[in-house]
Amino acid sequence: xxxxxxxxxxxxTILVIIASILVxxxxxxxxxxxxxxxxxxxxxxxxxxxxFILTKDxxxxxxYSYLFTGIxxxxxxxxxxxxxxxxxxxxxxxxxxxxxVAIFVTFINIMLGLxxxxxxxxxxxxxxxxxxxxLLATRLLPSISIVIPVYxxxxxxxxxDKKLGLILLYTAITLPFTIWxxxxxxxxxxxxxxxxxxxxxxxxxxxxxxxxxxxxxPGIIAAAIFTFMTSYGEFVFATILTQSLNxxxxxxxxxxxxxxxxxxxxMIAAAASLTIIPPMIIAIAFRKYIIEGLSTxxx
Amino acid sequence: MTYLRxxxxxxxxGDVVAVDDFSxxxxxxxxxVLLGPSxxxxxxxxxxxxxxxxxxxxxxxxxDRDISDxxxxxxxxxxVFQNLALYPHMTVFDNIAFYLRNVKTxxxxxxxxxKEAANKVQISELLHRYPSQLSGGxxxxxxxxxxxxxxxxxxxxxxxxASLDAKLRASMRSEFKLIHKQIQxxxxxxxxxxxxxxxxxxTLGTKVAVMNEGHLEQxxxxxxxxxxxxxxxxxxxxxxxxxxLISGNLSKDQSNWExxxxxxNIPIIPDDESKPVEGDVVLGIRPEDVDILPIGEAGISxxxxxxxxxxxxxxxxxxxxxxxxxxxxxxxKKIIRDGDQVVLGFTDGKVHLFDPTTDRRM
Numbered sequence: 001x002x003x004x005x006x007x008x009x010x011x012x013t014i015l016v017i018i019a020s021i022l023v024x025x026x027x028x029x030x031x032x033x034x035x036x037x038x039x040x041x042x043x044x045x046x047x048x049x050x051x052f053i054l055t056k057d058x059x060x061x062x063x064y065s066y067l068f069t070g071i072x073x074x075x076x077x078x079x080x081x082x083x084x085x086x087x088x089x090x091x092x093x094x095x096x097x098x099x100x101v102a103i104f105v106t107f108i109n110i111m112l113g114l115x116x117x118x119x120x121x122x123x124x125x126x127x128x129x130x131x132x133x134x135l136l137a138t139r140l141l142p143s144i145s146i147v148i149p150v151y152x153x154x155x156x157x158x159x160x161d162k163k164l165g166l167i168l169l170y171t172a173i174t175l176p177f178t179i180w181x182x183x184x185x186x187x188x189x190x191x192x193x194x195x196x197x198x199x200x201x202x203x204x205x206x207x208x209x210x211x212x213x214x215x216x217x218p219g220i221i222a223a224a225i226f227t228f229m230t231s232y233g234e235f236v237f238a239t240i241l242t243q244s245l246n247x248x249x250x251x252x253x254x255x256x257x258x259x260x261x262x263x264x265x266x267m268i269a270a271a272a273s274l275t276i277i278p279p280m281i282i283a284i285a286f287r288k289y290i291i292e293g294l295s296t297x298x299x
Numbered sequence: 300m301t302y303l304r305x306x307x308x309x310x311x312x313g314d315v316v317a318v319d320d321f322s323x324x325x326x327x328x329x330x331x332v333l334l335g336p337s338x339x340x341x342x343x344x345x346x347x348x349x350x351x352x353x354x355x356x357x358x359x360x361x362x363d364r365d366i367s368d369x370x371x372x373x374x375x376x377x378x379v380f381q382n383l384a385l386y387p388h389m390t391v392f393d394n395i396a397f398y399l400r401n402v403k404t405x406x407x408x409x410x411x412x413x414k415e416a417a418n419k420v421q422i423s424e425l426l427h428r429y430p431s432q433l434s435g436g437x438x439x440x441x442x443x444x445x446x447x448x449x450x451x452x453x454x455x456x457x458x459x460x461a462s463l464d465a466k467l468r469a470s471m472r473s474e475f476k477l478i479h480k481q482i483q484x485x486x487x488x489x490x491x492x493x494x495x496x497x498x499x500x501x502t503l504g505t506k507v508a509v510m511n512e513g514h515l516e517q518x519x520x521x522x523x524x525x526x527x528x529x530x531x532x533x534x535x536x537x538x539x540x541x542x543x544l545i546s547g548n549l550s551k552d553q554s555n556w557e558x559x560x561x562x563x564n565i566p567i568i569p570d571d572e573s574k575p576v577e578g579d580v581v582l583g584i585r586p587e588d589v590d591i592l593p594i595g596e597a598g599i600s601x602x603x604x605x606x607x608x609x610x611x612x613x614x615x616x617x618x619x620x621x622x623x624x625x626x627x628x629x630x631x632k633k634i635i636r637d638g639d640q641v642v643l644g645f646t647d648g649k650v651h652l653f654d655p656t657t658d659r660r661m
Contacts, residue, residue: 192384195351198371199378200445201401210397214388 031276038063038270045265063270067091088264091271093245094253099278101163101249102231105170109178109227110220112171117182118208122191132183135176143173143236151240161243169237174227181226185219186212221289229279250275301363302327302489303348303453308357310343317343319513321357325506329489330479332504334497336536340513341493345455348491350374361452377446378455382462383438385430385445391417392426395445416448419478436467447478454482456492460499472502479503497537501525509533527572531658534583534651540614542583543625546655549580558582558650561620563599568647575652575661583651586614589627590644591635598642601625603635617641 159165350371
């Protein structure tokens with residue numbers, strides 16, 4: 001097969017397909033397993049060999065119904081009932097919290113990051129290089145190392161267990177990256193479009209909104225998605241800085257859920273599946289922009 | 300009243316002087332061409348007039364009003380960019396209508412004027428296309444329409460034909476001339492056109508400013524630039540094929556001038572305007588003014604190196620000595636071949652004499 005051009009092409013295609021299947025299996029395998037575990041009877045989850053395909057006799061909606069109603073299904077054993085821990089009912093509200101926080105954070109990021117990134121890309125000013133370095137440097141610290149000081153500050157400012165607190169903090173975490181990504185993206189857009197807009201009567205703000213924004217749309221969406229994902233999935237601060245359902249986010253609740261040794265694994269799987277849904281919808285809906293925005297060469 | 304005045308314009312980028320004490324006056328009906336090699340400051344000057352660059356020193360006055368401090372969006376000038384800069388996310392119609400929408404023109408008027416502008420440059424069928432769906436020539440015309448749909452105080456063009464192929468360039472050149480006439484008829488403003496192509500400059504301009512390294516070499520009509528270059532740079536830059544320049548000596552024998560090069564003595568007849576001075580001189584002669592004389596007449600002896608066919612004419616390259624070659628443009632009444640020995644003379648009144656120390660015309 002390898003001594004003809006078309007033969008080699010075919011061999012290459014086959015290899016690529018095999019490799020793709022392996023990679024996909026590796027990446028999607030766990031997700032698939034969690035997804036079907038959420039619909040499997042608790043008893044069947046202990047079976048060896050495990051069931052990889054959902055059949056009628058192992059299917060159940062009990063886990064999901066518990067998550068949403070808190071009512072333990074009657075037709076299960078006492079032991080089974082004790083496996084449904086209270087925190088299961090917190091999953092759904094915590095996802096809402098996560099979404100609210102993530103959406104606000106993303107919105108603020110774009111409102112502030114867009115003009116900031118544009119200015120960094122287009123203008124020279126004193127202190128520009130130190131400013132850019134400082135932006136990135138703040139992100140080099142791992143969250144754990146600053147959690148305690150942040151907690152104390154938040155305590156003083158009465159921001160503990162408030163969504164506002166998380167929003168402010170996450171904005172501070174994500175804004176540097178947003179500015180950096182947008183700044184690099186703007187640099188790749190020829191400045192002539194903005195100059196043409198100036199000649200056509202646009203002031204700075206109009207130029208930004210009517211011309212720069214539409215042209216930079218893929219980059220902006222990529223930055224927004226990155227911000228959203230970061231905010232939605234943040235764990236360290238979410239666990240420490242929140243207490244009640246006022247602000248508890250899905251990362252914290254999910255972690256608490258998995259800590260119980262005797263928790264129902266089906267319930268945990270169902271909870272995890274729920275938390276995956278919003279980011280997955282976004283990623284699928286905007287996949288075109290993610291690819292385009294992130295594949296720009298960030299020189 | 301002078302319509303546009305550029306006064307002592309200087310622009311420095313750090314230590315680099317891009318524009319050096321540049322001054323110019325333009326009338327309302329002018330087609331001014333800023334001509335020069337890359338890096339001579341012509342585009343920078345244009346951008347300063349547009350307001351996209353800020354001058355280090357100097358002033359721009361429009362109709363006697365100082366606009367040096369006014370931002371570009373308020374100068375009411377239009378700029379056709381070298382790479383066109385058509386908004387990629389808008390249709391051709393929206394591209395052209397953009398300015399009108401910004402100044403809150405009523406919808407019906409926008410419609411009318413866009414269609415009119417599109418007609419002027421013959422792109423009426425392309426109005427709902429996107430820039431990515433246009434060819435080079437079409438994009439060029441959209442960029443032009445975008446400027447023509449308004450009546451800008453000044454229409455600025457930055458090497459608009461640079462990205463087009465040779466044939467398209469030639470036809471667009473004629474179109475530009477026509478459009479300028481049209482705009483003039485409608486009481487429009489002057490055009491300022493930047494290019495490095497001297498053919499464009501000579502065919503399009505009413506006034507051409509030859510620039511070099513930031514300063515103005517000569518400002519004149521195309522005719523005078525060609526026939527009366529005031530300095531060596533202009534003499535070399537204008538005219539294709541390039542003018543021959545020979546360093547030699549000028550001497551006067553009674554009332555006859557003679558050019559001495561090595562052992563060659565050639566009688567020359569300067570033009571009426573020049574004031575020749577005896578001594579060292581740089582003599583310029585255009586290839587079409589080099590005459591091939593019969594052997595024995597007084598002139599420069601040379602050996603033919605190459606004969607190139609240029610369509611209607613032949614370009615003959617001849618070697619005088621190791622340092623000097625002269626080219627001649629002729630339609631070959633006599634058959635010339637490689638290796639021939641010839642004698643060259645200069646057409647009366649067509650020699651250009653330059654002072655070697657100042658590079659200026661005598």
